[in-house]
Amino acid sequence: MRALSLILLLTLPALAEEAKRPRITGVAHIAVFSKDVEASRRFYTGFLGYEEAYKVTGADGKLSLTFFKINERQFIELFPEREANSDRLNHIALEVDDAEAMRVYLAAKGFKVPEKTPKGRTGNLNFTIKDPDGHGVEFVQYLPDSESGKTRGKHLGAGLSATLAHVGILVGDLSKANSFYREVLGFKETWRGSRDGKVLNLVNMQVPDGTDYVEFMLYEKLPEPTARGSAHHLCLFVPEIEKSKSWLEPRAQATGYTRPMEVRTGINRRRQLNLFDPDGTRTELMEPRTVDGVPTPSSPAAPPQSSR
Secondary structure (H helix, E strand, C coil), rough: HHHHHHHHHHHHHHHHHHCCCCCEEEEEEEEEECCCCHHHHHHHHCCCCEEEEEEEEECCCEEEEEEEECCEEEEEEECCCCCCCCEEEEEEEECCCCCHHHHHHHHHHHCCCCCCCCCCCCCCEEEEECCCCCEEEEEEEEECHHHHHCCCCCCCCCCCCCCCCEEEECCCHHHHHHHHHHHHCCCCEEEECCCCCCCCCEEECCCCCCCCCEEEEECCCCCCCCHHHCCCEEEEECHHHHHHHHHHHHHHHCCCCCCCCEEECCCCCEEEEEEEECCCCCEEEEEECCCCCCCCCCCCCCHHHCCC
C-alpha cells in the first residue's frame, strides 16, 4: 500500500505536466434566462434581426433552450426561466479544438470534470465547470453532424452584427479570476479601464488562440442577482454606430422596443449603444475602433478592495 501511494505521488505531477491545454479559439455563445420566451424572441429576432437556428425540447414537448445565430460559430442561447428573481446569466461558452483534451487538462489541474466528454443535446462535444465567481464556463467542440454543423450556411439573416466581440461577466476577486482565466486557461490581458481614474472597473481578457475576449466587470461587492442584467452582457461589433441606430429605429417601432437608444462614448473611447432584452440583459453595440483611431491606454488604477 505504501509503495502504491508513492507511485501515485510520483505519477500525478507527471500527468499534470503531460496534460497540455488545447487551443481556445473564441467565445462560442452566451446563454441567458428568459421569463417570457416570446418577448425575448421578438427582441433577438424581430429587433436585432437574428434567426432562430434550432431549438431543444423536453420529453413533454416544452422548450428547453433555443439558439439565435450570429454567425457560423457564435450564438445566443436562450433558456426559459427556472427561478424567478435570479441571475439572468446561465453560462458563457468557449470554443476549443479538442474538448476531450481540455477535460483531461482541467482534471490534471484539479478541476471537477465528467469522466468523459459527453455529446450534448445539440450534438457537439461539451462540458461545463464553474469559474471562481460561480459562473458556468462551457467548453464546446463543434462537430460536423451536430445541429450547428447541419445549419452551416443557413439562418444567416439580416442580423445587426456578425461578430460577437466579447461577453461581460461580474468579477468579485480579480486575483482569483486571473488564476483561472490567465494561469489555467491561458487568456491574455489586453486592456484595463477606470471610470474615475481611481478605481479599476474593467479588465479585458483575450482568448489565447483568437481575438474574442471576456470582459471582467469588477465589483467590491457583487450586485444582487436581480441587478446583474446590465453588467452581464454580450458585445457586438458594428462598423458605424449611427448607421446601426438608424437600422434599429424602424424595427423598434415594429417590435415595441421603447427604451431610449443613446449613442455614447465608453471609457475605452469607442462609440457604444446599449440595448436591453425584456429581462434586462444588455446587448452592447460597439465600434471596433476608438473615436480618433488612437488606442486608449490601460488604466493604472487599483482594483476594488475585494478584487485585489
